[in-house]
Amino acid sequence: MKILGINHSNDAAAALVVDGRVMAASQEERFSRLKHDASFPDKAIEHCLKTQGLKLGDLDAVAFFWNPGIHAEAPPRRLVNSVRHHLEYLYGVPSHLIPKLGERVSSIEQTVHLASGRKLAIHYLTHHLCHAAAAFFTSPFEDAAILTADGYGERQSTTIYRGSGTRLELLAEIDFPHSIGSFYAALTDYLGFRANSGEGKVMGLASYGKDSEYVAKVRKLITFTERGFELDLSYFEYFHDRPHRYSDKLVALLGPPRAPESVVDKRHEDISFALQAITEEAMLHLARLARKLTGAKNLCVAGGVALNCVANGRLQRETDFDKFYFYPAAGDTGTSVGAALVVEHLLNNGKRSMEVASEYLGTGFTPAQVRAVLDRGQLRYHTLKDPELTAARMVADGLMIAWFQGRAEFGPRALGNRSIVTDPRRKDMKDLLNATVKFREPFRPYAPSVLEESCGKYFGSDVPSPYMLRAYPTRPEMIDVLPAITHVDGTARVQTVNEKQNPRYYRLIKEFGRLTGVDCVLNTSFNIRGEPIINTVDEAIKCLMTTGLDALFVEDYLVVKDPAKVAPYVKG
Numbered sequence: 001m002k003i004l005g006i007n008h009s010n011d012a013a014a015a016l017v018v019d020g021r022v023m024a025a026s027q028e029e030r031f032s033r034l035k036h037d038a039s040f041p042d043k044a045i046e047h048c049l050k051t052q053g054l055k056l057g058d059l060d061a062v063a064f065f066w067n068p069g070i071h072a073e074a075p076p077r078r079l080v081n082s083v084r085h086h087l088e089y090l091y092g093v094p095s096h097l098i099p100k101l102g103e104r105v106s107s108i109e110q111t112v113h114l115a116s117g118r119k120l121a122i123h124y125l126t127h128h129l130c131h132a133a134a135a136f137f138t139s140p141f142e143d144a145a146i147l148t149a150d151g152y153g154e155r156q157s158t159t160i161y162r163g164s165g166t167r168l169e170l171l172a173e174i175d176f177p178h179s180i181g182s183f184y185a186a187l188t189d190y191l192g193f194r195a196n197s198g199e200g201k202v203m204g205l206a207s208y209g210k211d212s213e214y215v216a217k218v219r220k221l222i223t224f225t226e227r228g229f230e231l232d233l234s235y236f237e238y239f240h241d242r243p244h245r246y247s248d249k250l251v252a253l254l255g256p257p258r259a260p261e262s263v264v265d266k267r268h269e270d271i272s273f274a275l276q277a278i279t280e281e282a283m284l285h286l287a288r289l290a291r292k293l294t295g296a297k298n299l300c301v302a303g304g305v306a307l308n309c310v311a312n313g314r315l316q317r318e319t320d321f322d323k324f325y326f327y328p329a330a331g332d333t334g335t336s337v338g339a340a341l342v343v344e345h346l347l348n349n350g351k352r353s354m355e356v357a358s359e360y361l362g363t364g365f366t367p368a369q370v371r372a373v374l375d376r377g378q379l380r381y382h383t384l385k386d387p388e389l390t391a392a393r394m395v396a397d398g399l400m401i402a403w404f405q406g407r408a409e410f411g412p413r414a415l416g417n418r419s420i421v422t423d424p425r426r427k428d429m430k431d432l433l434n435a436t437v438k439f440r441e442p443f444r445p446y447a448p449s450v451l452e453e454s455c456g457k458y459f460g461s462d463v464p465s466p467y468m469l470r471a472y473p474t475r476p477e478m479i480d481v482l483p484a485i486t487h488v489d490g491t492a493r494v495q496t497v498n499e500k501q502n503p504r505y506y507r508l509i510k511e512f513g514r515l516t517g518v519d520c521v522l523n524t525s526f527n528i529r530g531e532p533i534i535n536t537v538d539e540a541i542k543c544l545m546t547t548g549l550d551a552l553f554v555e556d557y558l559v560v561k562d563p564a565k566v567a568p569y570v571k572g
C-alpha cells in the first residue's frame, strides 16, 4: 500500500509509507524556510511523492494526524480550516464548494468524495495513537511499552500503550488540560521564551541553575497519582484565550515573569532548573507506571516531551527497562509517519518491516544536480578523491566546515547530513561558533558526534544514542579534552554514529580520531539562529558566503570561499 501521512499543526510535515516502510518524510519548514511552519504541508507532500515517482492519484490512502470527530460539538476553527484545506488539496475541489463544517467531518468528507468522484480514502486518526505508532512501528522491538507525552491531542495529553507485533493497546491516558507539554510551555512563556519553540533553550538554561527554593515551589504545580499526574490548574491560563499561559497566582508564587530578550539572571536559571527537575520526575513516574502496566522490557517514547534529552537520559539510567527507543521526530512532525503506519498496520494488517527506519528521509541531490548549481553560480570548487579525510584534516586544524551529504534528516536534529562540524577540543569553539556562524544565546550547549564504539570512553554510558536524544555525563577525565561540547553541568547531548547508519559521517569522525586521538567531533545543525536547517545546495552556498564558515562540503565537492584557507588541503 502507498499511504501519505499528514501533520498539519506545529512543524507541519508529510510522510510516505510504501508497504510498511517509510520512504520519504519532511517538515514543511525545510521548503518554506519558515521555522516551525504550521501551514498545510503541500511542499512536503510534493517532496514525498516526487521521491517515489508518484502522483496523488497513485496513493491508496491518506492518513491525517488528528481526529476532528473527537471534538464532539465544535472542533477548533484552526482544525476546521485545516480539514477544508486538505480536502481542497487532495480532491481538487475549491474550498468555497466544500460544505460548511458544522457537522462531523466524516460526512463532509463523504460529500466532497462524491462530488469529486475520487476514491482516495482519508483516515482521521487520534493524535496520540499517531505518536505511539510512529515510536513503536519504527522501533526494533516486537514488544514494548510506549509512553507519549505532549502539549495536547484531541483530548489526551499523555498515553501509555502496549505494542506487540502490529498491535497497539491503550492502557492509560491523561486528558488535557493536565499535560506535561503544556506545563513546560507555560513556564517557557513565563521565562520569556516562545512557547512551543523555546523549550530547548530553557532545558539548556536549567543546567546553569541550582537546587533552590524554586524546586519545592514548582512541585506545588503537580501531584503524582497512581494513574499518572494532575496539575493544579489555578496556576495556568493556557486553556483560556489569554495573552499568557500562566496565571497571576504563578507570578505570586515565583515572582515577576521575564520579559522576552531581557537579561537572564540567577532567578531565571534556578526556575528553569526547577521546571526541568519536576519534568524529569514526571517522566520517570510515567515510565515506571508504563513498566508496571505492561511488564515490557523495552520502552518507546514519543510526543514533544520526548525531545527533552536530559529527561530521556534519566529514563535510561533510572528505570527498569532493558532497552529504549526515543523516536527521533518525537514532536508533532512525526505524527505524519505515525498516521500512515496506523493505516498500514492497524487498519490494513500490513506486515511490519523490522528494519529500523532511516532518519534521512528528506531532500537529496545527485552529483550532477550539485555540479549544475555550482557551475551556475560560477563558484570555485574542487572535486575531492577523499572528502571525509580532507574534512577531518580541516576540522583537526580548527576550521569550521559545513557537511552536506545525501538526504536531509527528518526531525529536529542534524545528524551528519546537514551539519556544521568543528573541533570539540577547543575551549573557544563555542564562542567562535556563536559569534561568527550560529548567533545563538550563549547558554545553549553544542553537542558531540562520537563513534558508537568509543562512546563509553568519553561519556558515562556506552548505550548507542543515534538520534542525539539522550544526555550523558562526560567522563570527568574527558571534560578538559572536550570543552566545546561539555555543558556547564558536565553532560553532553550525545549522538553516536556507526558505519551502517551514516558511512560518510562515520568515516569523517574516524579520520578525525586518527589525526587527533579523539573519536568525537562537535556537530551542530547547518543553519543560523531562527532559520530552519539548510535543505538545498543553493541555501548551503548562501550560508557559507554570509557567515564565518570556512568551507562547505557537498557530496564530493569542496566549495571554496577563501582560496588561501583551503589551499593546504587540496594540493596535488
Ligand SMILES: [Fe+2]
Binding pocket: 127, 131, 150, 151, 152, 153, 303, 304, 331, 332
Ligand atoms: Fe503531539
